[in-house]
Amino acid sequence: MEETESLDAIEESEPPDLEFYGGRAASAIPLAVFVVWAIFQSGVLGVGDTQGLVVGMLVGLIAGLFLVKGSWKDYADTIFDGMTQRVAATAVVAWLWAGMFANVLQAGQFVNGLVWAADVTGVAGDLFPALTFVLAALLATGIGTGYGTAITFTTVVFPAGILLGANPTLLFAAILSGAVFGDNLAPVSDTTIVSAVTQDADIGGVVSSRLKYALVAAVFAFVAYVIAGLSMSGIEVTGAGTSLAEQANAVGLVHLVSMGVVIVTAIQGRHIVEAVSWGLLTAIAANLLLGLSSLADILVFVAPAETSLASELTWLPIVRLAGSDESVAVGGALYNGAVGFFPLIVLTLLIVAAAEIMIRGGGFEAILDFLIGSVATTVRRTELTMVLGTALVNGTITINTAAEIAIAPYIARLGGRFNLNGYRRANILDANTSALGYIFPWGGGLLAGYGAMTSLTESVPWFTESMVVNPVTVWPYVFHGWFLVAVFVFAAWTGYGREYVHDRQSAEVERV
Amino acid sequence: MSFLSAVFAGIGFRTATPSFAPGDEVTAFVSGVQNGEALLRIGDSRLSVSGIDDPSTLVDERVLVRVESFDETTHTGGAVLVEVVDGRGL
Numbered sequence: 001m002e003e004t005e006s007l008d009a010i011e012e013s014e015p016p017d018l019e020f021y022g023g024r025a026a027s028a029i030p031l032a033v034f035v036v037w038a039i040f041q042s043g044v045l046g047v048g049d050t051q052g053l054v055v056g057m058l059v060g061l062i063a064g065l066f067l068v069k070g071s072w073k074d075y076a077d078t079i080f081d082g083m084t085q086r087v088a089a090t091a092v093v094a095w096l097w098a099g100m101f102a103n104v105l106q107a108g109q110f111v112n113g114l115v116w117a118a119d120v121t122g123v124a125g126d127l128f129p130a131l132t133f134v135l136a137a138l139l140a141t142g143i144g145t146g147y148g149t150a151i152t153f154t155t156v157v158f159p160a161g162i163l164l165g166a167n168p169t170l171l172f173a174a175i176l177s178g179a180v181f182g183d184n185l186a187p188v189s190d191t192t193i194v195s196a197v198t199q200d201a202d203i204g205g206v207v208s209s210r211l212k213y214a215l216v217a218a219v220f221a222f223v224a225y226v227i228a229g230l231s232m233s234g235i236e237v238t239g240a241g242t243s244l245a246e247q248a249n250a251v252g253l254v255h256l257v258s259m260g261v262v263i264v265t266a267i268q269g270r271h272i273v274e275a276v277s278w279g280l281l282t283a284i285a286a287n288l289l290l291g292l293s294s295l296a297d298i299l300v301f302v303a304p305a306e307t308s309l310a311s312e313l314t315w316l317p318i319v320r321l322a323g324s325d326e327s328v329a330v331g332g333a334l335y336n337g338a339v340g341f342f343p344l345i346v347l348t349l350l351i352v353a354a355a356e357i358m359i360r361g362g363g364f365e366a367i368l369d370f371l372i373g374s375v376a377t378t379v380r381r382t383e384l385t386m387v388l389g390t391a392l393v394n395g396t397i398t399i400n401t402a403a404e405i406a407i408a409p410y411i412a413r414l415g416g417r418f419n420l421n422g423y424r425r426a427n428i429l430d431a432n433t434s435a436l437g438y439i440f441p442w443g444g445g446l447l448a449g450y451g452a453m454t455s456l457t458e459s460v461p462w463f464t465e466s467m468v469v470n471p472v473t474v475w476p477y478v479f480h481g482w483f484l485v486a487v488f489v490f491a492a493w494t495g496y497g498r499e500y501v502h503d504r505q506s507a508e509v510e511r512v
Numbered sequence: 513m514s515f516l517s518a519v520f521a522g523i524g525f526r527t528a529t530p531s532f533a534p535g536d537e538v539t540a541f542v543s544g545v546q547n548g549e550a551l552l553r554i555g556d557s558r559l560s561v562s563g564i565d566d567p568s569t570l571v572d573e574r575v576l577v578r579v580e581s582f583d584e585t586t587h588t589g590g591a592v593l594v595e596v597v598d599g600r601g602l
Contacts, residue, residue, distance in 0.1 A: 200600065208518035268515065379528045379555040416572065416602040417543045419554040423522070498526035500554050501574070502538045 017360040018078060019069040026067045027361020030354040031406065033060030038402060048444045050343040053402055057350040064357060075357065082356030083349045090197045091348055095341040097276040098188035101262065102143035103337030104280060105255050107297045108287040111152050113252025114139055118157065119245050125165025125234050129174035130225035132157055132166075133480065136175050137218065140182020142259035144189035146438060149179040150449035156247055158453065159460050162467065165234035172449065172469045173477030174225055176438040179445055180481045183400075184434035185214045187266040188276060190344065190401045195430035198408035199415075201422030201506035204266040204275075206430075209423040212497055213431065217483035224479040237462055251290050258283035296320070299332040344401060351405045359409070368413050379418045383428065383492035386411050390432040391485065400437030400444060404429060421499045422506030431488045435481035441471040528556045529587040536579040537594060541602055542570045550593070552577065557587040564593055572602040 020026035037056030041047050061079060068075045082088075114135045123131050132153070140149040153175040161171045183189050187207045196206040262279035270278075287293040295317040303310030305321040313319045322328050358364045376382035389410065394403045408429060415425040438445035450471050456463040491497050532538060542561075543553040550567035552559040552575075561577050564570065574597040582589030 200602075205518060208515065209522055211519050212523050264515070379553075412602050413572065416541045417553060418556075419540045419543070419552065495526045495528060496524070497522050498555075499522040500526070500530060501540050502530075502554065503526070504521055505539060 018074055018357065018362075020064075020067045020361050021069060022067060024362035024366040027064070027358045027363035028367075029067060030057075030060035030064040030357055031351070033063050034351070034354065035406065042444065043442050046442060046447065048447055050347055050402070054343060054347045054350065057347060057354060061350065061354060061357075064354075078357050078360050079353040082353035085352055085356070088349050088352045091193055092345050093273060094188075094193040094197070094203070094276075095190060095345060096338045097273060097280070098144050098190070098193065099337035099339075099341045100334045101188055101258075101276050101280045101283065101337070102145055102148065103333035103340070104283045104287065104293075104298060105143050105258060106148070106152070107333040108255055108258075108283055108292040109249050109252035110142060110255040111139060111156055111252065112247055112249035113255065115156060115160070116248035116250045117253065118160070119248045120250075123164075125161070125167075126229045127226065128161045128164050128166040129170045129229045130222055132161060132171060133174040133177050133181075133222060133225050136178020137181035137480075138178075138256075140179050140189075141186045141263075142182070142255060144182065144186035144192070146179035146183035146189070146434065146445050147448040149182055150176060150438070150445050151452040153178070154449040154452040155456070155459075159456060159463055160247075162235065162463075163237055166229065167232035167234050168467060168469050169473050170225070170228055170232050170477050172453070173474050173479070176446060176449060176474065176478045177221055177225075177480035179449075180434050180438050180478065180484065181214060181218055183437075183445075184430055184484065185210055187263060188279075189434075190341075191404055191430050191433050194348075194401060194404050194408060195426040195433070196422075198405070199412055199422040199426040199429065199506070201426050204268065204270070205507055206423055206426045207263070207266060209497075209499075210427050210430070213427060213484070213487050213491065217480055217487045220483045221480035224483075228477065228479075235467065237467075249292075251292060254286045254290060254292070255283060258286060293333075297332060299334050300330070302326065302329050302331060304328045347402060348405055351402070355406075355409050364409065364413075367410070368417075371410075371414060372417060376414055376418075379420070379498075380493060380495075382414055382418050383420070383498070384489070386414055386425070386428045387432065387485075387488045387492050390429055391436055394433050394436040395440060400433050403437075404433040419501045421501045421504060423504070424497065424499045426506075427497070428488060428492070431484050435478075435484045439475050439478045439481045441475065446471055446474065526555075530555055530557050531584055531587075532557070532559070532579040532582045532589060534579055534581055537576060538579060538591070539574060539576050539597065542567070542573055542575055544571055550575075552591070557589075559589050559591045561591050561593050570596065573597075574600040 018027060034057045038053055041052050065072055065075055118131055118135055121131060136149055136153045140146055158171060162168055183191050185207060186192055187203050193203060196203040258279050261282045262275050265275040265278055284298055299318050301319045302322045303319060311321060314321060371385060376385045390407055393407045394400055411425050411429045437443045453468055457465055540552045540554055542550045544551045545567045550561040550564050550570050576594040576597060577591040578594050579589055579591045
């Protein structure tokens with residue numbers, strides 16, 4: 001391909017609003033402190049605590065303060081300006097709604113429905129990993145959380161697969177592959193939301209444009225699990241008496257409808273609040289009408305026993321008195337779903353603030369000038385830079401949503417300068433974000449599943465330490481993750497799926 | 513856009529050097545400033561937009577331009593600004 005000249009001749013951008021001792025690069029200090037903190041915390045120490053990252057970002061913002069030339073007030077104002085941007089508010093709203101929806105589906109025994117599907121198909125151990133990949137992908141696409149899928153499937157389906165004779169390493173990898181699929185594709189997935197919102201694209205449009213990559217990778221992954229399943233043997237289990245049927249509940253599959261409501265209304269271009277609210281109402285109605293969960297599973301007020309008013313209201317299905325060793329609280333799927341996102345919401349607001357400091361301090365422009373001047377000189381090299389850059393950041397910051405938020409502004413500017421449209425940029429951004437958090441032994445998604453697996457030694461009588469899969473051995477078999485990365489390297493190289501701004505403009509971001 | 517057309521949009525292999533014809537109206541982000549004119553890089557094709565007083569203010573903004581000329585061999589051309597699309601910049 002013809003090499004076009006670099007943009008060295010392009011005139012310098014305007015002087016920065018914020019000046020730092022150490023020049024433009026010093027404006028990157030807040031984000032740099034955060035990245036180092038994140039690598040140390042999650043990569044080196046293996047502590048996957050999002051609230052710990054919040055403190056890391058706060059320390060970074062304070063560190064940057066000491067390098068500001070002139071008034072510190074401008075720096076402080078920039079933090080406020082960053083946090084009040086629409087991109088942050090949109091992500092917050094999307095996460096709160098998505099969190100409630102996902103938890104109502106889990107309370108409604110969706111996973112037990114999938115277990116029933118696995119049981120009724122009656123597949124043997126050698127084909128079980130391939131089936132598990134499909135079912136885990138379905139769950140993850142419905143609830144939008146790959147971590148949740150990894151934990152749930154490892155807890156419920158993994159032991160059953162071992163009993164059927166599936167190879168443990170391959171089976172665990174198949175679960176992680178399903179988690180990657182859903183994390184990448186689900187409209188209520190946190191990474192999907194970040195990818196769309198940061199690239200100024202509607203979430204429904206992003207999901208529908210993503211199918212052409214995700215399904216190609218999934219077909220290859222499915223075939224790979226069939227082949228590997230036939231060639232990798234299972235392990236001997238003694239003393240087991242459980243079977244899939246014990247945890248199966250066909251009725252849980254009704255939530256395929258709840259999922260369908262969200263996906264179809266999202267793709268039709270409805271607002272996120274509207275699309276997920278409809279899905280939420282459908283799921284709650286299904287739970288209550290079909291007896292999948294009680295009203296208290298969805299929302300409950302656990303009141304102090306000594307309050308006389310509370311004791312008179314216990315006839316309400318959502319009010320009960322706290323037991324002697326129980327804390328007074330609000331609970332249920334709606335509560336847990338929304339509250340679960342609080343740490344990530346705070347982290348996002350702070351990272352967006354740090355990114356704004358880097359933009360106003362000129363550090364962002366300096367990196368872009370370098371990349372566009374010497375690395376990303378053609379559209380093909382730019383897309384490869386976007387793919388590999390996202391892979392690198394996600395390979396090191398293993399809490400993948402945090403990594404995605406940090407690199408998103410670069411993807412927007414790099415791709416935007418070559419007029420790649422919002423859908424294409426969002427897809428490049430999310431593929432590696434979803435894939436790499438589940439492949440390497442230090443990946444957050446893999447560790448979430450691994451944690452669930454180690455707890456099986458206590459909860460499942462026949463499950464011994466020797467059956468726990470070593471996380472270091474899993475990486476070659478997370479086929480969907482690898483194929484997704486490969487599809488995007490191929491797409492960047494060949495132009496598969498590439499769309500320019502003038503080909504199709506993404507709809508505005510406040511629409512789903 | 514219908515569900516199916518949204519799913520099938522963009523399937524295929526898109527060139528790195530899209531072509532334009534004189535009279536085409538094209539929406540794009542301004543990639544930079546070159547020789548005092550706003551430069552649109554659309555893939556590896558380039559459109560220079562003339563007649564803007566201070567093009568540096570438009571970098572990363574979304575603009576609508578009308579193509580006046582385009583050379584298929586060098587993948588470069590000239591265009592004039594029609595309007596700036598407010599609020600949808602990078």
